[in-house]
Amino acid sequence: MLASQLQAQHHLSRFSLSDPRVNILAAGIFALVAVLLTQWPALMLLLGLALLFNVMAGTRWRSVIKRLLAFETFMLLLVLMLPFSMPGETWFRLFGLSATIEGASQALTILLRANAVVLALLALLAIREPVSLGYGAAALGFPAKLIHLFMMTVRYIQVLGDEFQRLRNAMKARAFEPASNWHTWRSYGWLMGMLLVRSMERAQRIVDAMRCRGFDGSLYLRSQLLWRKSDSLLLLGLSLLALVPLVWQQFLE
Amino acid sequence: MNPSISIKAPLLSVTELSVSYTHRSVFNGVSFDLYPQERLALVGANGAGKSTLLRTLIGLNNQFQGQIVGFGQRCRQEREFQQLRKKVGFLFQDSDDQLFCPTVLEDVAFGPLNLGLSADAAQRKALQVLASLGMIEFADRITYRLSGGEKRMIALATVLAMEPEVLLLDEPTNGLDESAQQRLLAHLDGLSQAMIVVSHDRSVLERLATRAVLLEGGQLTKAVMHRHPHEHLHVHAEDRIAAGIHEQEHR
Numbered sequence: 313m314l315a316s317q318l319q320a321q322h323h324l325s326r327f328s329l330s331d332p333r334v335n336i337l338a339a340g341i342f343a344l345v346a347v348l349l350t351q352w353p354a355l356m357l358l359l360g361l362a363l364l365f366n367v368m369a370g371t372r373w374r375s376v377i378k379r380l381l382a383f384e385t386f387m388l389l390l391v392l393m394l395p396f397s398m399p400g401e402t403w404f405r406l407f408g409l410s411a412t413i414e415g416a417s418q419a420l421t422i423l424l425r426a427n428a429v430v431l432a433l434l435a436l437l438a439i440r441e442p443v444s445l446g447y448g449a450a451a452l453g454f455p456a457k458l459i460h461l462f463m464m465t466v467r468y469i470q471v472l473g474d475e476f477q478r479l480r481n482a483m484k485a486r487a488f489e490p491a492s493n494w495h496t497w498r499s500y501g502w503l504m505g506m507l508l509v510r511s512m513e514r515a516q517r518i519v520d521a522m523r524c525r526g527f528d529g530s531l532y533l534r535s536q537l538l539w540r541k542s543d544s545l546l547l548l549g550l551s552l553l554a555l556v557p558l559v560w561q562q563f564l565e
Numbered sequence: 566m567n568p569s570i571s572i573k574a575p576l577l578s579v580t581e582l583s584v585s586y587t588h589r590s591v592f593n594g595v596s597f598d599l600y601p602q603e604r605l606a607l608v609g610a611n612g613a614g615k616s617t618l619l620r621t622l623i624g625l626n627n628q629f630q631g632q633i634v635g636f637g638q639r640c641r642q643e644r645e646f647q648q649l650r651k652k653v654g655f656l657f658q659d660s661d662d663q664l665f666c667p668t669v670l671e672d673v674a675f676g677p678l679n680l681g682l683s684a685d686a687a688q689r690k691a692l693q694v695l696a697s698l699g700m701i702e703f704a705d706r707i708t709y710r711l712s713g714g715e716k717r718m719i720a721l722a723t724v725l726a727m728e729p730e731v732l733l734l735d736e737p738t739n740g741l742d743e744s745a746q747q748r749l750l751a752h753l754d755g756l757s758q759a760m761i762v763v764s765h766d767r768s769v770l771e772r773l774a775t776r777a778v779l780l781e782g783g784q785l786t787k788a789v790m791h792r793h794p795h796e797h798l799h800v801h802a803e804d805r806i807a808a809g810i811h812e813q814e815h816r
């Protein structure tokens with residue numbers, strides 16, 4: 313569902329055919345580098361790399377931008393708050409509050425860093441089938457409980473989403489139009505409550521179904537991952553690329 | 566009916582079974598036996614308690630009064646029901662509840678693994694069951710991407726992989742289109758297990774059931790299945806009628 317939207321159908325890139333461990337490791341290294349970078353030029357380069365990854369992955373710009381926008385609304389809050397909440401040299405004053413240069417520069421750093429990481433995650437992880445990421449993480453030794461939680465989430469998020477949509481449509485079909493009034497809030501409350509109750513009932517039925525098949529607390533994953541030489545090369549290449557901004561930062565200092 | 570059947574010991578035997586949810590009785594004093602090779606149709610209105618009866622039968626609902634005997638063993642506690650569930654397969658009304666593993670093969674192999682088979686043996690077993698249902702090409706598919714009909718067939722595979730001796734089918738053809746229904750029914754009809762089938766669908770009962778019971782007003786009564794000639798509606802594309810093709814289709 314996510315993967316197929318994000319990537320142009322005809323364009324299956326290296327990133328979606330490799331061993332999923334490559335994607336997870338490369339994303340981890342990229343994120344680590346992002347945390348270690350503090351200088352703007354190096355961060356800009358990292359952002360450029362993240363864009364390059366998206367070109368290599370063949371993600372569709374339209375869906376990348378849609379996802380980024382959702383993320384940016386959250387970032388906006390931070391960028392607006394941070395200059396006013398950090399102590400330092402006054403940059404300008406607004407309504408008696410002073411914005412600091414330190415705060416502004418910190419906000420810009422975080423903005424660059426976060427965008428670079430999100431773009432890289434879109435290119436490396438979001439284009440993969442979620443299930444295959446689960447296999448990859450399992451093969452990398454992530455705790456089994458976490459993997460099964462992830463797999464179950466992947467499995468049922470769509471079912472839940474469908475249930476939500478059905479309830480929403482049932483409301484719309486009876487001429488419900490959201491407005492800022494008590495009726496709307498109460499209806500949404502019921503919608504959410506209903507969704508919660510249904511999810512719990514479904515969870516109970518799933519456990520029942522598992523008990524019917526002799527569930528005794530252990531789950532099994534059939535790992536069929538195959539690490540090829542090309543995977544090593546791809547991981548090496550991606551890691552080297554990700555390290556370039558870090559090396560450059562050493563020179564800048 | 567064949568007299569030799571009734572001499573055999575029943576697979577499942579229910580005596581005076583009663584279930585109530587918070588003071589409201591769902592059914593009361595229900596008794597019946599299921600014998601080998603029997604296919605018992607359980608009919609009744611929506612909310613009559615058919616699903617509840619099936620769930621209680623295999624110990625998924627422990628608030629009950631009465632006696633449940635499975636394969637000669639009285640079942641009261643979870644441990645006894647666990648043994649019973651290894652021999653009684655339950656096909657749920659909603660296949661989304663039943664398929665929870667990432668891929669089809671893992672889901673079908675889940676039961677055999679729980680029965681103590683090795684990973685290899687469980688996988689072989691799963692592939693063999695999938696093949697027998699003609700679903701082998703679905704082995705590596707992701708469960709939540711399947712269509713409703715495919716999900717139901719895979720759910721049946723997960724049940725059959727445990728080699729049950731009794732099948733409980735809760736509205737097996739519910740929500741399936743005509744061709745998926747026919748496929749499922751053809752496979753079910755080919756199975757040798759004793760079954761309890763809950764269904765509203767006349768064609769299901771006609772095809773599968775050997776006898777019927779009716780759950781009504783909290784009581785279980787013997788029902789008579791009878792056939793009467795009737796008209797039924799067929800839908801054809803308009804241009805096919807014009808071209809006279811549908812005459813041939815009906816032959």
Ligand SMILES: Nc1ncnc2c1ncn2[C@@H]1O[C@H](COP(=O)(O)OP(=O)(O)O)[C@@H](O)[C@H]1O
Nearest residue numbers: 586587591609610611612613614615616617618
């Ligand atoms: N968990 C529950 N708690 C309370 N009442 C329930 C519960 N599950 C089912 N019921 C009620 O029990 C009755 C029988 O339900 P069910 O067995 O699902 O009927 P059927 O399968 O015949 O349509 C219904 O009236 C239903 O509302």
Ligand SMILES: [Mg+2]
Nearest residue numbers: 615616658735
């Ligand atoms: Mg039911």
